[in-house]
Amino acid sequence: MSTRIAFLKGHGTENDFVIVPDPENALDLSPAAVAALCDRRAGIGADGVLHVVRSAAHPEAKAMAAEAEWFMDYRNGDGSVAEMCGNGVRVFARYLQHAGHVAEGDTAVATRGGVKTVHIAKNGDVTVGMGSALLPEGDVTVSVGERSWPARNVNMGNPHAVAFVDDLAHAGDLLAPPPFSPAAAYPDGVNVEFVVDRGPGHVALRVHERGSGETRSCGTGACAVAVAAARRDGADPAVTGIPATYTVDVPGGRLLITERPDGEIEMTGPAVIVAEGEVDAEWLENAAR
Numbered sequence: 001m002s003t004r005i006a007f008l009k010g011h012g013t014e015n016d017f018v019i020v021p022d023p024e025n026a027l028d029l030s031p032a033a034v035a036a037l038c039d040r041r042a043g044i045g046a047d048g049v050l051h052v053v054r055s056a057a058h059p060e061a062k063a064m065a066a067e068a069e070w071f072m073d074y075r076n077g078d079g080s081v082a083e084m085c086g087n088g089v090r091v092f093a094r095y096l097q098h099a100g101h102v103a104e105g106d107t108a109v110a111t112r113g114g115v116k117t118v119h120i121a122k123n124g125d126v127t128v129g130m131g132s133a134l135l136p137e138g139d140v141t142v143s144v145g146e147r148s149w150p151a152r153n154v155n156m157g158n159p160h161a162v163a164f165v166d167d168l169a170h171a172g173d174l175l176a177p178p179p180f181s182p183a184a185a186y187p188d189g190v191n192v193e194f195v196v197d198r199g200p201g202h203v204a205l206r207v208h209e210r211g212s213g214e215t216r217s218c219g220t221g222a223c224a225v226a227v228a229a230a231r232r233d234g235a236d237p238a239v240t241g242i243p244a245t246y247t248v249d250v251p252g253g254r255l256l257i258t259e260r261p262d263g264e265i266e267m268t269g270p271a272v273i274v275a276e277g278e279v280d281a282e283w284l285e286n287a288a289r
Helices: 031-038 086-098 219-232 281-287
Strands: 004-012 015-021 048-054 070-076 105-111 114-120 125-129 140-144 147-155 159-164 191-199 202-209 213-215 244-250 253-259 265-270 272-280
Touching: 004 086, 004 281, 015 031, 015 086, 031 048, 031 070, 031 281, 048 086, 070 086, 086 105, 086 114, 086 125, 086 219, 086 265, 086 272, 140 159, 147 219, 159 219, 191 219, 202 219, 219 244, 219 253, 219 265, 272 281
Parallel strands: 015 048, 070 105, 159 191, 202 244
Antiparallel strands: 004 015, 004 272, 048 070, 105 114, 114 125, 125 265, 140 147, 147 159, 191 202, 202 213, 244 253, 253 265
16 A cells, blocks of 8 residues: 555535545555545545446456446445445546546446446536336335334335435434334345425435435435336336436435436436545554554
8 A cells, every 4th residue: 555545525416425546456445444534523524435446457347347447436434335326426427537537428437236327518417327226016114213104115226215205304313224124125224215395396305325324415316216206106207108307306406317218217417526635544544443
């Protein structure tokens, strides 16, 4: 490990990330090291880490190297590994543009949830092809205190439980994972979205992200919410042949989600690089102990 480790800080609708460029996968980013970087008081502070690695250099991404040069090795704020992060992909693509690896237009990013198609627009917005949603069968319930709600089970490469509520305050402080049942529905935990209506085709959410707590935004969560809202509203683009588009307000901003008749879900929103610097490797080693 070198004496100084380069990093950047970025966010997508205030879902923020420490970006660690490591093209040849030379850094040993242990869960403890990731948690130290994400610590908002003793570290840099973030909801997660975007470890930037060439696909060919990472054992989990080698098979995708022909489709996507770069792999988003994403970690949650507690150091755990996640399959996908929608806001993270947008910020990851913005970093690739910032570093001169890609230009405006279309590119591809490898993730544990597969290869994602990304479009970087001139106005600064980034659109990500998020793949299609899976809607597992079975009833799910989520709870906060004395309140419980039925939830829609939606998988966007990572698991979500979407509950429609009367007031976002009913979600509580979201510091701890909201209880859910049955336990077998999410053996590895779940991201929980609490949703209210703002108008036709317009919803707002709060989210508890598995491994990170409440975050200002969750891209895969916004997609899961749009799909759940469309089904609740009787819209299934695969049946109607008409795309379903929802504006999704998150605490950190606004995302536009479109589900196409072929099942592909597109998410559009901002992605910003706000700072760059260096971390002392000795500090990181000691903090990770």
